[in-house]
Amino acid sequence: MMYNVKPYIHLFFITIMVVACMPCIFAQSGYRMWLDYRPLDNDLAIRYREQLRTLVFPITGETDSVAHAELLEALNGLLGHEPSHADTSNGPGILLVGSASTLPATGPVSEALALLPEHDDAYVIYSGVYGENPCTVILGGSDKGVLYGVYAFIASLQCGEDITQLSKVACPKIQLRLLNHWDNLDRTVERGYAGFSLWDWHRLPGYRDPRYTDYAKANASLGINGTVLNNVNANARILTQPYLEKAAALADIFRPYGIKVYLSARFSAPVELGGLADADPHNPAVQRWWKEKASEIYRHIPDFGGFLVKANSEGQPGPQNYDRNHADGANLLADALKPYGGVVMWRAFVYEDTEPEDRAKQAYNEFVPLDGQFRDNVIIQVKNGPIDFQPREPFHPLFGVMPQSQLMMEFQITQEYLGFATHLVYLGTLFSEVLQSDTHRHRPNSTVAQVIDGSMNPQPLTAIAGVANTGTAINWTGHPFAQANWYAYGRLAWDPDVDASAIAEDWLRQTFGNNDTFVHDVLPLMMRSREAAVNYMTPLGLHHLMGWDHHYGPGPWIKDKPRADWTSVYYHQADKDGIGFDRTAIGSDALGQYAPEVQAKFENPQTCPDEYLLWFHHLPWDFRMKSGRTLWDELCHRYYGGVETVAAIQATWAAQKNRVNNDTFQEVADLLAMQYEEAKIWRNACVLYFRQFSGMPIPDGLEHPEHPLEYYENLHVHVIPGI
Known part of the structure; x- marks a missing residue:
């Protein structure tokens, strides 16, 4: 294109x-x-x-x-x-x-x-x-x-x-409203689908690309007031003097727009940069190193915001390497930043090095015992769901169970599990669905939004983060409609209770103009798009069915990897008796990490909402659904319905040909054609794969896949960005 x-x-x-x-x-x-x-x-x-x-x-x-x-x-x-x-x-x-x-x-x-x-x-x-x-x-x-x-x-x-x-x-309901950039120092972007990193480290600080100012404008227009420049899988060199000078140049550009700069810190930096024997939080030499490093950073960036840290997760170093806990590690950095007003955002995306009984339980198990042990300038950054930014997850059980600690939300704006920048998926509905989920902690209507904005448990710091979807693509996000996800995140970071439909309408009018017919047609398209993706990818609470490593396209057959929880079969557990992950008391009991009211809602498969049924239950293929269909038939209809919705979205967009400029129209039309074909691949691959366990036919009226299962298992995607 x-x-x-x-x-x-x-x-x-x-x-x-x-x-x-x-x-x-x-x-x-x-x-x-x-x-x-x-x-x-x-x-x-x-x-x-x-x-x-x-x-x-x-x-x-x-x-x-x-x-x-x-x-x-x-x-x-x-x-x-x-x-x-x-x-x-x-x-x-x-x-x-x-x-x-x-x-x-x-x-x-x-x-x-x-x-x-x-x-x-x-x-x-x-x-x-x-x-x-x-x-x-x-x-x-x-x-x-x-x-x-x-x-x-x-x-x-x-x-x-x-x-x-x-x-x-x-008035913003949340104090710190940040973008997290998973940008590497070589300008590649982990899970980035819109080109290379915005930050031209080679030419900074001497050359200050005008694009940096335009980036600041876009964020300021939404009320975003912080940006983490580098990947959570951090390179320690970001804390060296040359890179601090480069980061300081960006901070100077962003400052008039109300935006502070933050950095992802590698926990082992005292070893890698300072030549110390270890990075043990209890080692006085390590404590001294971080205090001196904080002083150096603030000499370069007087209003530096603080550190984001990923530790003891996916092979990253952390305090557990030295038999310390997350509070020990977070407090080490918090003490170094405290004199300058800096904060530590300590990610709760963790799981044990050994194979867990249920990865969904790991963050709760590791962090809840530490409630009340974190410094007042530490805030625990929790993903919206307990696995990993899936097309749909229940809200994370940590929200509402750590009243003596500060919790913040982490959303993913970049579409790692939702078709990258190829698929039109409006995420405002996903964000709002999570934010308005009722934790049932402490009082009625205790929503996740009320946890993170401090209205349920007053806390000195409130914050929210979104993993950015920006890059060097001329339109910033790769897909014209992916801009709406950056926009929606910013609006909800300011006020988590704003209606996702109202946000989408504002974005359409500000982006494409005030043609009421156009808005009337395209707004429903946006509002249906995420549910369509859930249906053609992971309906009824299924999750983690994507291709290995790159996460693009279906892979329900993935098994035999170094860890069971890095496979798809671990999560769907399909066999001749049924499908789904039993997280009730007779299964992994992950449901027991939620409030009794939430448990009561989900523990009975007869009353559990269809959207989460197979997240919490392993059920027989002939289980009778609320629709009256068997589980197998309902699963098939969801997969086929998702593809049909994409076809309807295509038709709606085709009718807009004379309402937008031709380049934008054609780009979206071409991407929708790709999405339609890829949605069919998702549908066909998953239906054929699960049919071999159900032993049941594809329901009457639904077309049969044009290829056998082996065809889809042998599809290979050769060029994948962001991995």
Whole structure:
């Protein structure tokens, strides 16, 4: 596929007359994402120009400067108009932008101030009257709040809202809202499907690619305020002086956008870099080494955010190498960072070196006994589910069971198990499904969101992380619709309770324009896409059926690997008697790690939701489902239904041909054609594989796979990015 690499930053030079003649045709490479300020409909633009004649925006620092520049660029692009600047707020059509310290607390500003939450990142967008003239106020709790408010106001314009009736009050529910980059120092990206790493380490710090600034803009527009630059499978060299100088250059670029830099630290760095005999947390020499390293880092990056650590998991070094526990390891680094205000995000993605009874239980078993032993600047980073970012998992049992510790969420934005950047899968529904899951801990309606935002168990630190899906692809994420997953994550990081459908609609309008017919058609497409993927990959609670190592395509037959829990047969346990992993009390008892109310919901296969049935139960092939079908027939219908949904998505997209530019239309159409073929491979491979155990025929009315099982078992994918 050929890409038009010009970012179209200057789209606002297109005349309003041309846009009026061609309201649905616009050219974009995807580089500008939801910040592509193409001209609005002529009537709407005229109305906004009347309402935004004059701008009052006192500039007091770098963050104000970037907010001011972004606002003017948006107004020029959307309206073909830049308001006049004024020092005082008089006359019609005034837009007042600033904070309590920069705007006079009179008239509508004082009214907005009364609504403003006490938080630096908070903002109010308020329609008021100054004298006899209507005006709009964007008031922030600080310069960062102003920046976030400006981006929210721009989004209101993009979505065609009535700006004479605004009263938006926004305050983030989560303090630290981060992207985790699994980027390596050689610029490869583990599980990255959009090209190479954004960070050109070779040319840093001397050359500062303008793309770094555009990356910062995109994150600031969503309220993301932190980025971990390197892979959790860390290379210790990231902590050496040359790389600290490079990271400092990125920190300088990101700082005006309210974004702090974090680094993944390799636990064995004192040995690899410092020449010490060990990295034992109780070794005074090791403690001293980390304190000196922290001092060095803060000399380069005064506002350094802290460390992300993967330890004693998948072969990574950690405190257990020295018969210490996770609290010992995390507290070692926390003590080194404490004088500077830094934090340690210690990942709970762990499992024993020996074969476990059930890998889903490992994190709970290792961390719950340590509740209350972590420093107050340590936060435990927990994946959304207990296995590994599967298309669907129940929420992780750690949420809600460590009241004396700080927990944060880790989502995966990059589609490691969901078709990479080839498949259209909107993840806002996955994120929301997890966040709104009820842990039933301590009080009714104890959602995962309430755990991580601190409202259930008050904690000094609240945080959320998303494994980034960005790369050097011109459209950043490889698939045009994968941008929506970055966008949805950012919106939910700010407020975990926002509706996933509302987020998707905002993204569509900001990215593709305000054509109501287009939005009406494509929004349901997005909302169905994740369920379709679950159905053609891992329906009814199945999981971990993907290809070995690369995780692309089906592999339910995978066995005989170095560890049982690195195989598919370990998880689906299909045999002549049935299928599924029994995690009830008579099985692994992983269900016992949840609250009694959750156990009661899932322990009875007759009442267990279909979506999690085979996650918690091993059931006979003729088990009677809620649909009235046997388990085997239902499994087949789910697989076939997933493929049918992709076909329906293709048809819906085909109808949008004259509503988006041809390059974007064709790219999505081509990728959907690939997705359809790959969905059929998933369906055929899995149905044929499981049929040999069920001994039952494919139900009437469903087409038979065109090849035998051996054909699918021998398919080899030769070029796979991100492994």
